[in-house]
Structure formats: C-alpha cells, structure tokens
Amino acid sequence: MRIQQWLVSLSLIAAVQCQWAYDVARLEAQTSNANLTKKPFTDGCLDCICETIDCTMINTCKGDHCGPFSITRVFWKDAGYPTVLFDDKHSDGAYERCANDLDCARQTVKSYMDTHPFDCNNDTVVDCSDYGAIHFGGIYKCRSPLSPVIGAKFFSCIKKM
Numbered sequence: 001m002r003i004q005q006w007l008v009s010l011s012l013i014a015a016v017q018c019q020w021a022y023d024v025a026r027l028e029a030q031t032s033n034a035n036l037t038k039k040p041f042t043d044g045c046l047d048c049i050c051e052t053i054d055c056t057m058i059n060t061c062k063g064d065h066c067g068p069f070s071i072t073r074v075f076w077k078d079a080g081y082p083t084v085l086f087d088d089k090h091s092d093g094a095y096e097r098c099a100n101d102l103d104c105a106r107q108t109v110k111s112y113m114d115t116h117p118f119d120c121n122n123d124t125v126v127d128c129s130d131y132g133a134i135h136f137g138g139i140y141k142c143r144s145p146l147s148p149v150i151g152a153k154f155f156s157c158i159k160k161m
C-alpha cells in the first residue's frame with residue numbers, strides 16, 4: 001500500500017511539472033511574438049508542407065493523425081473547428097471528415113497558421129520556414145531542428161518558391 005501511495009504522489013508531481021512546462025511554453029509563445037514581422041501563410045508554403053509529407057494519404061487516420069496533412073483533433077480545434085461544406089462542427093465525425101477532405105484540411109492548416117504565428121528560428125520574421133517547423137514539430141517544439149529527411153525536403157521546396 002505504501003508503494004502505491006508513493007507512486008500516486010510521484011505521478012501527481014510529474015503531472016504538475018508537465019502542466020507548468022506547458023504553461024511556460026504557451027506564455028513564451030505569446031510574449032515572443034510581440035515585435036515580429038508576420039508574412040502571410042501562402043498556398044506555396046502549404047504546397048511545400050504537403051510535398052514534404054507526401055500528402056496523398058487522403059481518407060486515412062493513423063492513431064491521432066488524420067488526412068493528407070496528418071491533422072490531430074487538437075490542431076483542428078485550435079484552427080477553429082473548420083468543417084466540410086454543410087457539416088456541423090459538433091457532429092460525430094466532423095473532425096475526421098474535415099481532416100480527410102483535402103480542401104478542408106488545407107483550410108485547417110491555413111487557419112491554424114493564421115491564428116498561431118510563432119518565430120521558431122528567432123529571426124524576428126514569421127515566414128514559411130516557421131510555418132513548416134510549426135506544422136512538423138508543433139508550436140511548442142518548433143525550435144528543435146527538423147529531422148534531416150523532412151528538413152532537406154522542406155527547405156529544398158521553399159527555395160524553389
């Protein structure tokens with residue numbers, strides 16, 4: 001019984017530390033964007049994200065990720081719950097239908113980038129490099145380097161834009 005109580009206490013400490021790290025990252029994201037130049041998230045940038053991840057997997061979900069852009073439910077919610085035409089964001093399957101529809105998935109990524117700009121590389125400009133890092137690593141991990149394969153494909157594509 002004593003070991004069980006110890007494990008519960010340890011789990012609670014870990015949960016508090018996790019929440020604290022999340023709150024710090026969110027605050028840093030909000031305050032560091034104060035004096036930035038934000039370039040528009042273009043169709044060309046979205047196409048490079050698509051090309052990098054070979055976004056041909058339409059109508060599939062693997063684990064927490066669905067559709068051609070590997071959108072998660074949290075990402076979809078943060079983008080404002082976009083839906084396919086005439087769908088209700090509160091209906092069962094709205095997330096899956098949107099994430100697996102190329103047009104709705106593209107709109108989801110655009111909405112997310114428009115509402116969550118972040119300067120991942122600290123150059124005071126939010127541009128396609130940052131948008132790609134946000135998409136591939138998440139807004140709170142976008143300062144980490146991209147994997148060599150993803151990075152090479154993505155940066156090769158944006159150089160051609």
